Each structure stands twice: as structure tokens, then as C-alpha cells.
Amino acid sequence: MKVKPITTIKTVVETIEQGGTDIKVFSLVDPDRWELPPFRPGAHIDLHLPGGMVRTYSLCNDPADNKRYLVAVKRERGGRGGSVKLHDEIKVGDTIGVTLPRGGLKLDGDLTHHVFVAGGIGVTPFLSAAAFLQRSGRPDFRLHLMVRGEPPLKAMLAPLMKTGHVVVHDTTRSGRPDVASLVGLPSPGVSVACCGPESMLDDFEQATRDWPGQRVHIERFVPPALPVDRNARPYTLALSRSKLEMRVDPGQTMLAALVSLGIDIPASCCGGICGSCKVDWLEGAPVHRDRVLSPAERARSLMVCVAGSAEDRLVLDL
Missing domain, CATH: 2.40.30.10 (Translation factors)
Known part of the structure; x- marks a missing residue:
């Protein structure tokens, strides 16, 4: 199936x-x-x-x-x-x-200023955001790009650098600037976003710990290592539409269980950051370990590559 x-x-x-x-x-x-x-x-x-x-x-x-x-x-x-x-x-x-495209930045009209922080090729989503904001007549944004030497995608960045919307920080010359100073303090109407290496994301998360969650966006390249759950227990995974069930043992991923049942699930990162393997759940108590779903999305969806179950039975809408 x-x-x-x-x-x-x-x-x-x-x-x-x-x-x-x-x-x-x-x-x-x-x-x-x-x-x-x-x-x-x-x-x-x-x-x-x-x-x-x-x-x-x-x-x-x-x-x-x-x-x-x-x-x-x-x-x-x-x-x-x-x-x-x-x-x-x-x-x-x-x-x-x-x-089909999924995710992306929510650049709502009530937001008046955007601060983007990127490392290297992590600039890509913010090039899309910059084009959208300029076309929408909302050019109040600043992109801080950390690079080692020449910036990537220079031809695409050049117009934004000329208008001052992009500030390039060459870390081979002066070191990486303090992320907290780039982000600043929480302000009404301001959103912040970051995409880059893990150390930069860690600094960004620390700098934005007091910001409203809906105005903070993080894009990851590499999934973080999942901690070993020493309290993990086996559970039954049930598929409501397919009428299939199987036992999932500790250490086995939900994704692997679904594949063993013959369910074709798109998967890319296998670490809970890309959103490829999102599936809706119907009953039970999922353990969410992803870095991509919002609290509202977790109320109905999970990422099968990293999710677990806190109860003996979990029912998916598959």
C-alpha cells in the first residue's frame, strides 16, 4: 500500500x-x-x-x-x-x-520591520522575503549576512547591498558580530529570523528567548542530534484509513515503522527540520521532537521521522 x-x-x-x-x-x-x-x-x-x-x-x-x-x-x-x-x-x-511548497516566512502586514540574520548560503530564504517585501511596498527590513570572504549569490545581493538593506559581515576580517546586538530588544511590529550554522542558531535562540514566539523564525541546515530517551516504551501505531497497526519498539522511528508497513512517506532530513514527513494524528499523545511545527500545528500534526508516543497507542490519519 x-x-x-x-x-x-x-x-x-x-x-x-x-x-x-x-x-x-x-x-x-x-x-x-x-x-x-x-x-x-x-x-x-x-x-x-x-x-x-x-x-x-x-x-x-x-x-x-x-x-x-x-x-x-x-x-x-x-x-x-x-x-x-x-x-x-x-x-x-x-x-x-x-x-508542493510548504513553510516559509509569515511576513504579515501588521509587522513594520524585519531583521534577518544569515550565514553563508543560509541567505536564500531571505532573498525571497526581500523581493516580496520590496514589491509589496514594505521595504523596512535589514539583512545581516555573515560570510568568510566573498558572499554567495552576489549578483542577487548586489541591488540590496546598494540600497543598504544588506549588511555583509566578513568574519575573516573582524570576527562574527554579536547576534544579540544585531537582533536588538523585542519591539512592537518587529520580527526576526535566522538561517545559518548551528552555532549561529544557538546564539540567535538565546538572543530571542524573550521575544514573542510568533515573531521569531528559524531555518536549519542540519538537524540537531536527538537525545536518547531512556524512558521510551513500545507503543502501538494505528493507521485509521489503512486499517493497519504495528508495534513500535524503543529506538525504532515512526518513519521506519511506516515504511515497514509499505507506507510511502516523503522524507528528506530525517531529523525534524525540513517538514517533509508531516502527518496528521487523530488519537493519543504524540511526543514532538521536531524543530519545524508551531504549537498550533502540533495540535493536529507531527513529524514521523522524530516523533514518538507518550501513551500505549497513537492513531495517525493515514
Whole structure:
């Protein structure tokens, strides 16, 4: 049995451009050049690559640019192989399956100022946000970009640097600035967001601990290590629509259990940060270990790659 809670659409690689050292920018379009499904600024898509790899990337173009999805990919030689495959094997004209966009930044109209903090290629979602805000007549934002040497995607950043919307901090010259000083104190109408390496995100989380949660946004590259739950107990995982059940043992992931049942679940990061494997739950008491769902979303959804159960039985809407 195959259950696919996330729709995949077919796209074609229209162009591949250099975005800096070890960075390629891929423009994905509908085969017939129709409009693509809409997305929020900086939303994510999963690319289904040859060999069964699924990798998640942020969109870096304006949502109004609705006939293409633009993703920038840095070649990570020590990564899991997705970026190397994109750089070395994917060519113009190739077909790539793409999930519907999800997530992104909520740049509500009642927010009057936005502070974005990025490290290196983590700038991608904020390029999309900047384009959206400027087009919407709301250009009150500042992007602090930490780099080592030349910034990535310089051609896309150049207009924003010229207007003063982007401040580039070359850490090889003066070290990384204090994140708390960039973020400042909580103020009405101000939102803050960060995307970058784990140490930067840790500093950002500390700097924003007193901010209202709905005005703080974090994007992660690498899932944090999950602590070992020494109190974990086996539980029964039940699928309401499929009428299937199975026992999930301590140390076994819910995702692995679903795969063993023949359920086809999209998965990319397998660490609770990308949002690919979101599934609705109906009964029970999930243990949420992800870093992507809001409290409101957790009331009805979970990420099967990292979620557990606090009770003996958990029912999913599958």
C-alpha cells in the first residue's frame, strides 16, 4: 500500500547558473511553462533526485515570480550526496519531481520591520522575503549576512547591498558580530529570523528567548542530534484509513515503522527540520521532537521521522 500525503509535481530544469564558489542556481519550470503552485517567501520544496534521494531547499525567488522555482545549492563534499548529485549530474532539460511548497516566512502586514540574520548560503530564504517585501511596498527590513570572504549569490545581493538593506559581515576580517546586538530588544511590529550554522542558531535562540514566539523564525541546515530517551516504551501505531497497526519498539522511528508497513512517506532530513514527513494524528499523545511545527500545528500534526508516543497507542490519519 502506498499513501502519499504530499503531492509531487513534475518540473524541468530550465537554467543552471553559477552563484559563486561551489554554488549553482537551478531554475525549475513546468514542462509546458504553466504557472507553478504558489508559495510563501522562502518556502521549502523537496527535490526528488535520481536514485531515490530527496533533498530540501529554500526557494529564493519572489512568490510573484510564479512560473519558476529558484533554488541555490552549495556543493557539500562532506554531506549526504544530494548537493554533489545536483552539481555533477543534473543538466538543463532534466526532469525533477518537486513537492508542493510548504513553510516559509509569515511576513504579515501588521509587522513594520524585519531583521534577518544569515550565514553563508543560509541567505536564500531571505532573498525571497526581500523581493516580496520590496514589491509589496514594505521595504523596512535589514539583512545581516555573515560570510568568510566573498558572499554567495552576489549578483542577487548586489541591488540590496546598494540600497543598504544588506549588511555583509566578513568574519575573516573582524570576527562574527554579536547576534544579540544585531537582533536588538523585542519591539512592537518587529520580527526576526535566522538561517545559518548551528552555532549561529544557538546564539540567535538565546538572543530571542524573550521575544514573542510568533515573531521569531528559524531555518536549519542540519538537524540537531536527538537525545536518547531512556524512558521510551513500545507503543502501538494505528493507521485509521489503512486499517493497519504495528508495534513500535524503543529506538525504532515512526518513519521506519511506516515504511515497514509499505507506507510511502516523503522524507528528506530525517531529523525534524525540513517538514517533509508531516502527518496528521487523530488519537493519543504524540511526543514532538521536531524543530519545524508551531504549537498550533502540533495540535493536529507531527513529524514521523522524530516523533514518538507518550501513551500505549497513537492513531495517525493515514
